[in-house]
Amino acid sequence: MKTLIQNARLNDQLVNILIQDGKIAAIEPGLTTPADQIFDAHHHQVIPGLVDVHVHFRDPGLTYKETIATGSKASAHGGFTTVFAMPNVKPVVDTPEAFENMLVKNREDGVIKIKQYAAISGDLTADHLTDIRKMAELGAIAFTNDGHGVQTADTMYQAMQMAAAVNRPIIAHVEDDSLIHGGVMNAGPAADRLGLPGMSSLSESAQLARDLVLAYATGCHYHVAHISTKESVELVRMAKARGMHVTAEVSPHHLLLDDAMIEMDNPMMKMNPPLRSPEDRAALIAGLLDGTIDMVATDHAPHSADEKRGSMKTASFGIVGIETAFSLIYTHFVKSGLVDLDTALRWMVTNPINAFNLTDAGQLRVGDAADLAIMDLDHAFEIDAAEFLSKGKNSPFIGDTVYGKTIATFVDGKQVY
Template identity: 65%
Template sequence: MKTLIKHVVIDNQCQDILIIDGKIAKVARGIETPVDDLINAHGATAMPGLIDVHVHFREPGLTYKETIATGSAAAARGGFTTVLAMPNVKPVVDTAEKMKSQVALNAENGLVKVLQYGALSEDLVGVGPADLQAMASAGAAAFSNDGHGVQDAQTMLSAMQAAKAADRVISAHLEDDTLIQGGVMNAGPSADKLGLPGMTGLSESTQLARDLVMAQATGVRYHVAHISTKESVAQVRLAKQMGLNVTAEVSPHHLFLDDSMIITDDPMFKMNPPLRSKEDRQALIGGLLDGTIDMIATDHAPHSPEEKSGSMHDCSFGIVGLETAFPLAYTRFVKSGLVDLETLLTWMVKNPKEAFDLDQAGLLAVGDAADITLVDLVHPYEINPKDFASKGENTPFAGEEVYGKVLKTFVDGQVVYQAKKE
């Protein structure tokens, strides 16, 4: 199968991309050759397919919220071609048998490349590690207890040792349950004003300190999921200076929102970790700019309308992010002049690919998998949850004007998303 994409912009130059059997065969101006499929990009910008190392697709067991099909369709619509799905489905992916089943389910129903996390411990909350080596052999791309902090230090230490032996990354959800105290948003003036219980950032930073000491002792590849506090940024910065094998991700909502923006009891602003202070948010941006934080990851967390209604007291934690992440980051960071597109793609493609050894993901180079996203960087549009491919419409960014609309997404040279013509 030969496909030719004509008239794309790469590095501010008009180029053509020749794809043969799912691989990029040539990138040059004025390619002329017989092909099976000729696509005119009309000056759209071509990027390598985005990578998200933190998504929740809810299947099996919670398919009223999302399925692998709808989640991966949302990924494709957002320009993502490789994602890593968390194991907190029902049943939890915590054995080799469940891993094999989940990997097969992802392959059968995924429009994009859906890789799978295994749980660190039984049912995410058990004491003692799961059989990480067996899950790695069954296809686990990495390990995490996302949704739950590992409360038992020996469990985390043993899991680190096993992950090191299996040569897999541990992605840590940092949360000391004894410090949560029923919080539904960040502890501080905004929570006090709204009369809502606050969640201190110490729940994250104290568990991170514990883990970093053990990560140094074991040499495990340790990844901080959805980092949210200035104290955590400082700890990761120091750990990197000390030579630890540590990486970190930050979500778009922690970069672009903070608790001072929560002026009513609005369920769309409830996420875990919560939106922190403006000072924390500025530290996150600073950490991203100086390389302390390696990548942007969405923590895509779809819920039903019923679960994201009423008061923050009772609604579910989490928002969707796959279909808004790139346009928000492009608009706030690149369009504003803070960084260039190449830097943004380092955070959303290159660094996650390297940190998680994602050899199957392409970088828009000859010989790579033809994982390609075509975007319109010129014309603004409005974020409308009714347009989402995800089952979840739970986003605080509805109505925002952004740039960076995804027009077409290719996985291994096959079109998996095409925007409707307006």
């Protein structure tokens, strides 16, 4: 099977891309060759397929929110060709049997490449470890209790020891439950103004400090999920300066929104970790720019309309992000002139690939898997929930005007959007 993509913009020139048997065979200006399929990119930008290390597809058990099919189609709509699925489904992916079942579902129902996380401990909250060694052998990309902080230091210590032994990362949702106090948004002036219970930023940074000490002792690769506070950024910066194998991700919403922007009791602004202060947001941007934070990850968290209605006191935590991430980052960081496109693609492609040692994610090079997306960078469009392929429409960015619309997405040479 040969596919020829014509008139694609790459490095300020027009190129044609020949895809043969799922791999990129050639990238050349003016390339002509017989092909089974011809796709005209109409001078739009070609980029390597995006990689998101943090998504929730809710399948099995919570499929009214999302399924592997809808989540993977939404990912393709966002230009993503590889994603990492969290294990907090029902049943939790905390046994080898559950993990093998997820591999089958991901392969049968997904239209993109789905890497699967496994849980650190039973049901995400127990103190007993899962069979980390066996699930690593089966192909677990890493281990995480996302949605819950690991409350017992010894559980995390043992998990890190085992993860280091099988050469897999630990992905940490850092949250000390004893410091939450029923909070639904960041503790501070905004929460006080709205009369809503606040969640101290210490709930994140205090547990992160503990984990970094344990990571130093065990030598494991420790990855911080959805980092959100200035103290956390500084802790990661110090850990890296010490030579520790630490990586971190930040979500687009934490880069672009803060609690001062919450003008009313609005469930679309409720996520965990919560939107922090303007000072925290500035520290996140600085940390991303200076390399302390390695990558952008969406924490795509679809919910039903009913779960995001009413008050922040009762609504579910989380927003969708897989279909808006590239356009938001491109608009606010690249088109604004803060960074160039190559830098944004390091955050959303190269650094995730390198951090997790991916071998099958294409990077738009001859010989690579033909994982790529065609993006319209020139025309503004409005984020419209009616165009989402995700079941979840819960986004505070609906109605925003942005650039970077996905025209087509290819995975192993197959057009999936």
